[in-house]
Amino acid sequence: MADESKLELDQDQLKRLLSTADKSEIMDLSSNYMRGLDRLDGTLERSVFWDNAFCSYGTYEGGPDGFVEYCQSALKSHLSNHHFLGQINIEIENDEAFGEVYYQAFHRAKDANDNQRDVFISGRYVDRYEKRNSVWKIAYRSELVDWVRDDPAADTWFKNSPMILGARKPDDPLYDREKMRKTS
Numbered sequence: 001m002a003d004e005s006k007l008e009l010d011q012d013q014l015k016r017l018l019s020t021a022d023k024s025e026i027m028d029l030s031s032n033y034m035r036g037l038d039r040l041d042g043t044l045e046r047s048v049f050w051d052n053a054f055c056s057y058g059t060y061e062g063g064p065d066g067f068v069e070y071c072q073s074a075l076k077s078h079l080s081n082h083h084f085l086g087q088i089n090i091e092i093e094n095d096e097a098f099g100e101v102y103y104q105a106f107h108r109a110k111d112a113n114d115n116q117r118d119v120f121i122s123g124r125y126v127d128r129y130e131k132r133n134s135v136w137k138i139a140y141r142s143e144l145v146d147w148v149r150d151d152p153a154a155d156t157w158f159k160n161s162p163m164i165l166g167a168r169k170p171d172d173p174l175y176d177r178e179k180m181r182k183t184s
Contacts, residue, residue, distance in 0.1 A: 022097070023090050025136045026129050030101050033138075034083035037105075039169040042072045049138045050130060056142040079108040079116065080166065095131040096139075100124055108153065116153035122146050 009017065029048040036045025049055075049064035060070045075081055086102030107119040128140035166172055173179065 019092055022092055022131070022136065026090050026097055026099060027088050029129070029136065029138055030085055030088065030103075030125070034085060034103070036068075037071060037075060037083050038081050038166075039172055039174070040072060040075060041169045042068050045071060049141075050132070053138055054140050056140070058143070075107075077109070079110070080106075081108070082106040082166075090129075097129040097131075097136070099127040099129065101127060118149075118151045118153050120149040120151075122148075 032044055033048045036042065036048075046064060046068045049067075051064070053064045055062060055064060055067040057067070060067055082105070084104045084106075086104065088099060088101045090097055090099045102124050103122070105121045107121070109117050109119055111117050123143060123145040126142045126144060127138055129136050130139040164173060169175060
């Protein structure tokens with residue numbers, strides 16, 4: 001194993017290392033955004049945006065405070081949500097970056113007749129990020145929808161299953177750190 005005190009990087013290696021760290025921080029923004037949606041955690045969702053960010057979703061155009069309120073209000077009536085990230089392409093230009101983030105979103109909702117529906121939305125976020133005072137956040141986010149599918153709910157077998165089910169904050173097992181410390 002190499003002696004870390006003697007580790008030296010040339011300029012190209014250092015530049016690549018810093019670029020990788022920047023991309024990782026930017027990808028965390030989308031992960032936290034999705035977690036904020038799924039757990040109905042508006043504070044977490046809001047934390048990924050600069051105060052003067054612009055959100056362009058077709059159904060909402062404006063700043064991040066109103067956008068987070070819009071999202072949290074819309075998702076509150078759903079029985080559950082599951083947002084999934086696909087490939088993430090990021091191009092960094094100094095303290096500004098541009099991204100294309102693929103996603104799939106599952107929404108368990110009810111129709112006008114109170115029937116449960118499974119709604120799948122798949123698309124991409126087209127983003128602009130800014131690094132201010134060494135912190136990356138979203139400065140512009142637009143959601144592009146590539147396809148939608150709406151089907152009757154199809155997992156009644158799951159209702160009586162002993163499986164551990166996900167939930168919203170604070171009831172989701174994610175927040176029970178003591179339980180995660182259990183050993184055999």
